[in-house]
Amino acid sequence: MGFTVTVYCGSLRTVPQSYLDLAAEVGKEIAARGWSLAWGGGRTSMMGEVARAAREGGARTTGVIPRALADREIADFDADELLVVDTMRERKAVMEAHADAFLTLPGGIGTCEELFEVWTSRSLAMHGKPVVLLDVDGHYAGLIRWLDELGERGFVAPAARAALVVASDVSSALDACAV
Incomplete structure (x- = not known):
């Protein structure tokens, strides 16, 4: 199947158009690679945007x-493979099993929960896959400041913080996924 990026992102229909465009750009670039x-x-x-753009570019999609x-x-149902599972925990495990890297786009609490789970697993050496946070417009700026403060207070080890790569553009984020 080649290199697979698991993407976490917002699913609510109320997000600004700029985030839909970002998701489409990520899907297009995944396919281009x-x-x-x-x-x-x-x-x-x-x-939907990330998957649609990836498929239009010729990428295989697994939902x-x-x-x-x-x-x-x-x-x-247009996915090349659509796996319907029973629980959110099972969903995350299957998505993790398919991944060679994890890329988090802007999103809400569900997206953050997915990010934290794979980042924690990485920091505990339960996997060695890249964990990348794409923050093009400061969406995660407050979260990143808080994580840095946790590190300063001794609650996040420097190696754990370093395991989360923060990128500000799509190309850099995907390059970080390939490391």
Whole structure:
């Protein structure tokens, strides 16, 4: 299947157009690099845009969606492979198993929870896959400041903080995924 990037991003339909455009740019660039996409399996909002653009560019797409969200997020049946699982925990495990790298785009609490889980696992040496946060417009600036403060207070080890790569543009973020 080649190199696969698991992308975490917003799924709500109320996000600004700039975030939809960003997701589409990421999908297009994943395809341009000849990579595959694994994502949350939804066809709306940022989730839908990243998958649609990746497929239009020729990338293979694998969506993973819990049964309970299949209707809410409107499952993307155009995926090359759509895996319907029972729980969010199972979803995250399957997405992690498909990944060679993790890329987090702007999102909300679910996106942050996914980021924190794979970053924590990386910092505990449970995997060695790149964990990249794409922050093009300061969406995560407050979170990054807080994480740095946690490090200053001794709650985040320097090696753990270094394991989270923060990028400010799509090209740099994808380059960091390939490391």
